[in-house]
Amino acid sequence: MAESESPDRGPAPAPRRSRPRRYGYSYGPYTGGPDPLAPPVDLRTALDRIGQDVMEGSSPQQALRELLRRGMPGRTGLDELSRRVWQQRRRLQKDNRLDGTLREVRELLAQALDAERDVLARQDSDDARFRELQLDALPSDTGGAVRELGSYDWQSSDARQAFEQIRDLLGREMLDQRFAGMKQAMQQATPEDVARIREMLDDLNQLLSDHAEGTDTPEQFAQFMRQHGQFFPENPGGVDELVDVLAARSAAAQRMMASMTPEQRAELMELSQQAFGDPRLSQALSQLDGHLRGLRPGEDWDGSSRFSGDNPMGLGEGTRALEQLGRLDALSEQLAQSHPGARLDDIDLDALEAELGPQARIDARQLAELERQLRDRGFLERGEDGSLRLSPRALRRLGESALRDVADRVAARTGERDTRRSGAAGDPTGATRPWAFGDTESWSVPRTLLNAQLRRAGGDTHRLDVSDVEVVETEQRTRAVVALCVDTSWSMVQDGRWVPMKRTALALHQLISTRFRGDALQLITFGRHAEKVELAELVGLEGAYVQGTNLHHALLLAGEHLRRHPDAEPVVLVVTDGEPTAHLEPDGTPEFHYPPEPETLRATVSELDRLSARRASISFFVLGDDPRLAIFMDRLARRCGGRVVVPDLDGLGAEVVADYLRTRRKA
Known part of the structure; x- marks a missing residue:
């Protein structure tokens, strides 16, 4: 039987010839990431700067930090990025103010009172005069006035509509502080919508309470998300992720309240009871803040910031502004690299790009690459005590730079030029001798090849043998x-x-x-x-x-x-x-x-x-x-x-x- 045949299937099929693969290139627009045309990292210049600082008395760790802080020609340093973060923070505080919701409530309240008084003035009755006295006796503060008007029987439909807008605005702003996009979603809120919100808050508070006690279950969270997932576009994967999202916003809301004047804070606390005309919403949100504060005590719950601009922000906008300030502060700390063991890899590049643009991300990544290459290429190493120090390779580089400067000065003074002659152990005498164990002299290639040819002519089949090797004889130089x-x-x-x-x-x-x-x-x-x-x-x-x-x-x-x-x-x-x-x-x-x-x-x-x-x-x-x-x-x-x-x-x-x-x- 032929080797190519099979006992069951007959002759094997002829092998198929594969077509030669064609290699091609495709081109497209640049979509981000490191600039492919950017110059490579200049490690020599970086090392020279680190060495200069070390020789002036800085530790290698301090010198590296100083280099990253100042940057290099064509490379933005951490100081510049920090300055831009600070400018962004200052602009946010300088351009805005936090009383937007209070101003809007005051305007709506004034509209409601003017419309009501206009209607009452056209009525010739004791009831109209009594209502006018009621309006004149309202508390001077906005929160107290809205509270008193909660049970007032409005005679003007326009006034009633303006007052309902106050309650609707307060509810939407308070929800917008804690839940992303809630202000727009609740723009035409019905009583049924408000009831669903209260139900979600009750279930959320129960879930967080059980989680704090350790009695919650994955099924409970899954059930909560099936029923109320539309309120959480972040789609958290578990209770901890949900708490992380909500706690950051809740803490920002607390910082926003702390950033207001005591009078503004008191007015808002009073007004919060009128959200959607139901004080239970404010109570549920207060309970939610308490749960979140207990679960995430490490958040900044008591901080404050000063806003002095002309652009009024509502409660939701103000909370997001405080969240942004928190991110900017975190970026400032990351860019400062001041904590022990800080690395540029710790910088949140997504947050940096969101605040300062894509070029800032590239700048930070280039600095991280410079730090990484200095370490990975062996210029910096850890000592036995864990401290950073210059490696022997780095010292050689610094020595080369120092010697180059010295050679230039010597050559300029004597007319000599730098040479590449190595310091061998001796000068050639012109003679050669057989190699012996321990010899470090250069081989004499012509004599070695000649010896090999003569030996092979005598019948030896080895192409090259150690006995063929001869070295250049030298005379010892003075050490x-x-x-x-x-x-x-x-x-x-x-x-x-x-x-x-x-x-x-x-x-x-x-x-x-x-x-x-x-x-x-x-x-x-x-x-x-x-x-x-x-x-x-x-x-x-x-x-x-x-x-x-x-x-x-x-x-x-x-x-x-x-x-x-x-x-x-x-x-x-x-x-x-x-x-x-x-x-x-x-x-x-x-x-x-x-x-x-x-x-x-x-x-x-x-x-x-x-x-x-x-x-x-x-x-x-x-x-x-x-x-x-x-x-x-x-x-x-x-x-x-x-x-x-x-x-x-x-x-x-x-x-x-x-x-x-x-x-x-x-x-």
């Missing part, structure tokens, strides 16, 4: 062991020398770690005492008001570093702006005196002599224009055969790097 001692006394901070000092350390560290990898660099800070530090520690070091310039201790630590590398060329670079005013006692405690005491000077000079005995190249970079300091440093340099350089702040890094390179070339 350098470098101690960069930087002054961290308060005067460095006070006189604006703090950041230039840190950028100098960044540039030197970047140069050595990328081009002279065999050199050993140690960073040493000295104030009241000296300390060996890593680059990240120095970059993030905050200035502190501590007196003392303990050059003795710094030179002592520099000597320890030099002794650990006896085969390297010793280089000591000192950046300072003051005379030695502190030294280390035999028990290890720092001793400070100003003016400097002879003991401090003797200890410093003694340690300098020890470094000179090791034939270390020592250079002093003196900041400031203190003549006493210049004389002292000149004497130190003469004693150790070193150099004194007096750079300006902008040229400090270039001078230090150039001096290091000069020392290596001499070696």
Whole structure:
């Protein structure tokens, strides 16, 4: 049997040839979202700004927050978004007022009284005169007058209609405060409609009461929604969702009442009893507010806002205005990023777009993307204590920037150009040798391929074998062991020398770690005492008001570093702006005196002599224009055969790097 045949179905059908798939593109209008033509996030500029703030004393977390707050060229920051939110809030309060319902009730009341008096004036009877006395004796406040007229037998049909409009208006406004769209839905309310509203409120209060006690059931909620769902266009999925919607509006209604004057508040409380001519509606709404306040105590129930504009708003409009103010306040808090653990992802983009437009949403999303990329690409990382810090990758980026600036200055001064030569371990001699385990020299490709061909000509079938490899022979370059001692006394901070000092350390560290990898660099800070530090520690070091310039201790630590590398060329670079005013006692405690005491000077000079005995190249970079300091440093340099350089702040890094390179070339 042929392989293509089946014992039951006969020969298998021939395979169908599939038609080649055609790929095409469709184009349509831009429908929102990130701008596809927007420039990418400039992480280098962002990192430079963060690094600058960190070097000035900010923590990485503060620096990141400051960057997001200020924004970047072409990127709106949180401050600008917050300003626009504040403007929207101010405009809402400045343009509107909350007494719209009271004004409308007063106008309708005046219409009713004028129409009634007009009819009574045309009647010549004692009853007409008695009714006129009744109208004249009405309370002066609107709420009391409407209450008294609740049982009045109107003689004018126009007056009766205006008075019924007052009751209808109050009912619709009070419902509109709590239920969206109710004012329009109840515009031609019949007694049956009012009865249905009261029934819904009774059932709602019973549902919330059972929910507060934990005795409600899903079937009870489902039954409630089947019977009264038309009053809730939000279509909540459960009692909690229903409470969330109603509580936000109820709290806004309470804030609106608190924002009125005491007189306005008292009038409305009185008028509320006349809603639809039935005080039971006001009582049911008060009971609803009580349930909601108990279920959502975290809402802002007692706040208030001041409105001073000319546009009168009704109760429903005023409540929605207070809801909007609440959303604006929430946005302000989100944009402020002031609470612990705040992230830009916390910003409600839908609310931001609703208040400020679609561009605000894009701006906030771009800032969030910038924050996310800084974290995801490894520029910021969490320390063991949970704090944010610059990662080694970020420090390399900052070092590249600092070194680039320094290289430009050095090139401008000497006519040299930046080169890309790496700091290999040695110079080629022109010879090659077989590779041995541990060799790091480059392969000699021609010799390696030649060896492989000769071996294969002898019958070996391997295309390439480790025995074929030959490396370029080099001669060892001179290594350098470098101690960069930087002054961290308060005067460095006070006189604006703090950041230039840190950028100098960044540039030197970047140069050595990328081009002279065999050199050993140690960073040493000295104030009241000296300390060996890593680059990240120095970059993030905050200035502190501590007196003392303990050059003795710094030179002592520099000597320890030099002794650990006896085969390297010793280089000591000192950046300072003051005379030695502190030294280390035999028990290890720092001793400070100003003016400097002879003991401090003797200890410093003694340690300098020890470094000179090791034939270390020592250079002093003196900041400031203190003549006493210049004389002292000149004497130190003469004693150790070193150099004194007096750079300006902008040229400090270039001078230090150039001096290091000069020392290596001499070696």
